[in-house]
Amino acid sequence: MLKKFEKRLDREMRFHLDAATQAYIAEGLPPEEARRRALLDFGALELAKDEMRDLHPFRWMEQIGRALRYAGRQLRKSPAFTVTVLLTLALCIGANTAIFSIVDQVFLRALPYPDPNRLMMLARSYHKGNLSDTALGQSFRTWEPVRDHARLVDSAVYSGGSGGVNLFVNNHVEYVQKQEVGAGFFRVLGIQPLIGREFTPQEDVPGGPPLAVLSYGLWRRIFNGDPGAVGLSIDLAGASYTIVGIMPKTFQTDAPQAQIWTPLRPSAGGKGSRWNYQILARLKPGVNAAEANAQLASISQSIAARFHIPDGVSIALKAIPLQTGRTLDVRTKVKLMWAAAGLVLLIGCMNIAGILLARSVTRSREIATRLALGGARRAVIGQLLTESILLALLGGGLGFLLAYFILQGMNTISTAQFTSCRAAST
Amino acid sequence: MARHEREQPEAELLQGTLDLLILKVLALEPLHGYGIAQRLKQITRDALQIRQGSLYPALYRLEKRGYLKATWKTVAGRDAKFYALTKAGERQLEHESAGWERLSAVVRLVLETAK
Numbered sequence: 001m002l003k004k005f006e007k008r009l010d011r012e013m014r015f016h017l018d019a020a021t022q023a024y025i026a027e028g029l030p031p032e033e034a035r036r037r038a039l040l041d042f043g044a045l046e047l048a049k050d051e052m053r054d055l056h057p058f059r060w061m062e063q064i065g066r067a068l069r070y071a072g073r074q075l076r077k078s079p080a081f082t083v084t085v086l087l088t089l090a091l092c093i094g095a096n097t098a099i100f101s102i103v104d105q106v107f108l109r110a111l112p113y114p115d116p117n118r119l120m121m122l123a124r125s126y127h128k129g130n131l132s133d134t135a136l137g138q139s140f141r142t143w144e145p146v147r148d149h150a151r152l153v154d155s156a157v158y159s160g161g162s163g164g165v166n167l168f169v170n171n172h173v174e175y176v177q178k179q180e181v182g183a184g185f186f187r188v189l190g191i192q193p194l195i196g197r198e199f200t201p202q203e204d205v206p207g208g209p210p211l212a213v214l215s216y217g218l219w220r221r222i223f224n225g226d227p228g229a230v231g232l233s234i235d236l237a238g239a240s241y242t243i244v245g246i247m248p249k250t251f252q253t254d255a256p257q258a259q260i261w262t263p264l265r266p267s268a269g270g271k272g273s274r275w276n277y278q279i280l281a282r283l284k285p286g287v288n289a290a291e292a293n294a295q296l297a298s299i300s301q302s303i304a305a306r307f308h309i310p311d312g313v314s315i316a317l318k319a320i321p322l323q324t325g326r327t328l329d330v331r332t333k334v335k336l337m338w339a340a341a342g343l344v345l346l347i348g349c350m351n352i353a354g355i356l357l358a359r360s361v362t363r364s365r366e367i368a369t370r371l372a373l374g375g376a377r378r379a380v381i382g383q384l385l386t387e388s389i390l391l392a393l394l395g396g397g398l399g400f401l402l403a404y405f406i407l408q409g410m411n412t413i414s415t416a417q418f419t420s421c422r423a424a425s426t
Numbered sequence: 427m428a429r430h431e432r433e434q435p436e437a438e439l440l441q442g443t444l445d446l447l448i449l450k451v452l453a454l455e456p457l458h459g460y461g462i463a464q465r466l467k468q469i470t471r472d473a474l475q476i477r478q479g480s481l482y483p484a485l486y487r488l489e490k491r492g493y494l495k496a497t498w499k500t501v502a503g504r505d506a507k508f509y510a511l512t513k514a515g516e517r518q519l520e521h522e523s524a525g526w527e528r529l530s531a532v533v534r535l536v537l538e539t540a541k
Binding site: 008011012013015016018019020041042043044045047048051052055057 | 458459460463477478480482490501506507
């Protein structure tokens, strides 16, 4: 586009000069002299051309391109400076991006369920004097009174985390993660099965029928998304389970690897005798957290009587937001890491500012020369800005890559950790 | 960009005037750059020194603002860029002429009163 513009510009100027030359020749001047006079009349040709080029709508693109190329040359000329700044930027931005991705997940991102603000998790809080502690694990003895008396919330009990089992169905073998959930678990989360239903309270009892709800992905893989899969049997760890429901595609629980859900069948024995359960609660319409907590506190008195609690210690059930509950054990750590990453960023910025300042001192000669040769202040400032922007973009890109790898690494580590936890719990 | 810094306020005034003159000349008939220069020279009887080099940037500027429309035509076997007034250009000419009339009337008034 610019080439065409140049060509037309040239042609127009040439037409003018030729016409003016012809006019002088017609007056009787020799061609050489005529040309000279024509040029003289015109004035500064290149200056005029430059002024016209400035009016071209895509002129800025060309100018930015040139500024970037020049900035690139400048940066290549001082590799030590460039590498230092780029690495500092990459580390600062990478660390902060990675941490912020975690902060976003832990504190900011709303849970993927309808009305997530009304979703709660029940916690046990212990008090002695001004000491207190909170734990999320529940047992059958805390679930029973909640189920029977906590009328202000819609609650469900489930087992946090998942365990691996071997799945056999029509010659298909797969090692999948299974999570045990009580009746009403999906209803409380607010996600209905895509096909079929969830477990009823009558089924979710010790000795109840062996049933299973599948994830969308597993259903697609094994049954090719055939709706007729509901009602069929699958074999889990040697026992036969009947499929009653398929969950929607995006559904996830707090055990993100879980692909199959079976009834928890809560009981006072076995798992239910320890703190292996978790209780999910949704505030009923028109109920606020304070009201629900008041009711839970009154239930807590009957709970306290069921446990051997040291003198002077009080126990109370408390509803905390599910978002908080799910991330309870990492919240403080994440905040600390965030602060640390912020400090690193601050230090990095100061470092880079210092380095840039030092560089500008060494470049004062170059800048003085440019100004003396008629370089406009705006052009010099623009050039310095372009260099900084180029550095920032390159550093940001590297930081982004670094963040990606950090997060990948963290994922691998945490998945490994969860798997070992699950293995330990089953 | 250095050019702008070296420009004096009088040059700015002259530039505005040049735009008006160009619009006026083109209101009669479409012309190419050289033609405009010649016409200006004739009308002003050489009294006004217009560097031809400053004519073209002014033409480009007016074209960019939509006051002029350019077309390439062949003149004596050569391609020449002809400029013509657009509707917006006509309005601008009226606007600028009125402005100029007002300004010169005021200047004249001041000069005559101060005599």
